[in-house]
Amino acid sequence: MAAVRAxxxxxxxxxxxxxxxxxxxxxxxSALEERCALTPVLVxxxxxxxxxxxxxxxxxxxxxxxVFGAWLAEQDEPDALQREVxxxxxxxxxxxxxxxxxxxxxxxxxxxxxxxxxxxxxAYERAIRREYQFVDWxxxxxxxxxxxxxxxxxxxxxxTPEFADLEAAARAHLRxxxxxxxxxxxx
Numbered sequence: 001m002a003a004v005r006a007x008x009x010x011x012x013x014x015x016x017x018x019x020x021x022x023x024x025x026x027x028x029x030s031a032l033e034e035r036c037a038l039t040p041v042l043v044x045x046x047x048x049x050x051x052x053x054x055x056x057x058x059x060x061x062x063x064x065x066x067v068f069g070a071w072l073a074e075q076d077e078p079d080a081l082q083r084e085v086x087x088x089x090x091x092x093x094x095x096x097x098x099x100x101x102x103x104x105x106x107x108x109x110x111x112x113x114x115x116x117x118x119x120x121x122x123a124y125e126r127a128i129r130r131e132y133q134f135v136d137w138x139x140x141x142x143x144x145x146x147x148x149x150x151x152x153x154x155x156x157x158x159x160t161p162e163f164a165d166l167e168a169a170a171r172a173h174l175r176x177x178x179x180x181x182x183x184x185x186x187x
Contacts, residue, residue, distance in 0.1 A: 004047045007071055011051045019127035020053045028109040035162040037105050041081065044072070045088035045106055055131045065089040097159070104159035114157060114173055115166025121173045137187040145181045148174050 012022040028046045032038035048068030052060050065086040072082045084102075091103040094111075098104035113124045132140050151157055152174045158164055 001043070003075065004044065008047045008051060008068075011053075014053070016055070016131065017053060018130035019124055020050045020131065024050065028112070031109045031112045031163075032105060037160075037162050039102065041084055042088065042102060042106060042109075044068075044081075044085045045102075046109070048085060049089045049092045049106070049110070056134070061090050061093045101160070105162065108158045108160050108163035111151070111157060111170070112163060112166060114151065114170035115163070116169075118173075121177075125177055138185075141181050141184065145178050148178045148181075152178065 008025070009022060012020070012025060025046055029038065029043065032042055032046075048064055048071075050060070050064060051068050052063040054060060057063075068089065069082050069086050072085060087099070088103055088106045091098050091106050092110045094107065098107050113121060116124070128144070129140065132144075135143070152171065156164075156167065157170045157174075158167055
């Protein structure tokens with residue numbers, strides 16, 4: 001595990017990151033560990049999932065899977081493991097339902113911040129805005145409302161029983177955040 005940490009830490013320490021940092025990785029690992037759902041494959045996927053993060057692009061997951069997959073190959077990890085980790089990283093794009101239990105756990109851990117404490121959720125919202133500070137407020141506001149509404153429109157935010165206890169808090173936070181955005185024509 002020291003090798004993966006050593007490889008990934010410089011990516012997560014990039015100056016433009018406010019939320020997608022080493023703390024996010026550690027929080028995801030802890031969330032799964034607390035629920036007795038952390039596997040070696042999930043550990044690798046979590047480390048690799050936000051390796052590449054450029055808020056101005058929409059292919060971060062694919063690029064992360066590629067870079068982390070290349071690193072796994074250099075470590076002589078089996079092709080099957082590389083493919084599995086890559087699929088789990090791509091699941092965090094959140095554009096389709098998870099295709100496996102492991103993918104569902106990965107996605108739920110990535111979204112656990114929605115159901116976290118009030119302080120953690122609002123710190124997350126502020127950090128996301130910092131990462132997108134290059135976007136003018138009216139455009140950011142509209143885009144952020146659409147993203148948060150997308151999650152609210154789901155029948156369930158969390159796919160697994162392990163994270164079901166976060167559903168009510170997540171919905172309350174997402175409703176509050178969308179309302180706050182609606183009430184804030186100016187930043």
